[in-house]
Amino acid sequence: MTIEININDLIRTRMTEIAEAAWRNHRVLPTADGEGRVLQIGSAATVERWVCGADHGSGVCGEALLTHRQAAELLGMFNVDEPVLDPQLPVTDVDLLDEGVGGFTCGSLYHLSDVRREFEKAQG
Known part of the structure; x- marks a missing residue:
């Protein structure tokens, strides 16, 4: 008996599971491709x-969320352990396709806003 697994279907299924868990646990949503x-x-x-769909105390946030890699690239840093040293809003940990x-x-x-604040601190 041979079982065929389509890697694209497997990745798509895992990404759907991650998106559902991110919303359920953190109120974080992935954006649709191209949107x-x-x-x-x-x-x-x-x-x-x-994008953040959580309420941090003043209504639904709606702010863009950046991955570690995106934050580091916007700040001009590569392979940095912590691109944002003192985040004011919660950092969310999720599984990401790397x-x-x-x-x-x-x-x-x-x-x-935390990445922008870090950039402004570095600018002096």
């Missing part, structure tokens, strides 16, 4: 992949 906003800090830009390792790894999501 994310372009986020710019200084001369660097990236595309929104996650092309560098060829699979899913735990990653952090940072609010755009």
Whole structure:
């Protein structure tokens, strides 16, 4: 008996499971392909992949969330353990598809305002 597994279906299923858990546990939503906003800090830009749907005390947040890699790239840092040293809003840990390792790894999501604040601190 041969069992065929389509890797694309497996990845799509896992990404759906991650999205459902992120919403259920943290009120975080992934953006649909091609629907994310372009986020710019200084001369660097990236595309929104996650958005915060949590209420931090003043209504639904709606702020873009950046992966560790996106935050580091916008801040001009690569391979940095913590691109945002003192986040004001909760950092969310979710599984992310990491092309560098060829699979899913735990990653952090940072609010755009915290990344922007870190950029402004570095600018002096």
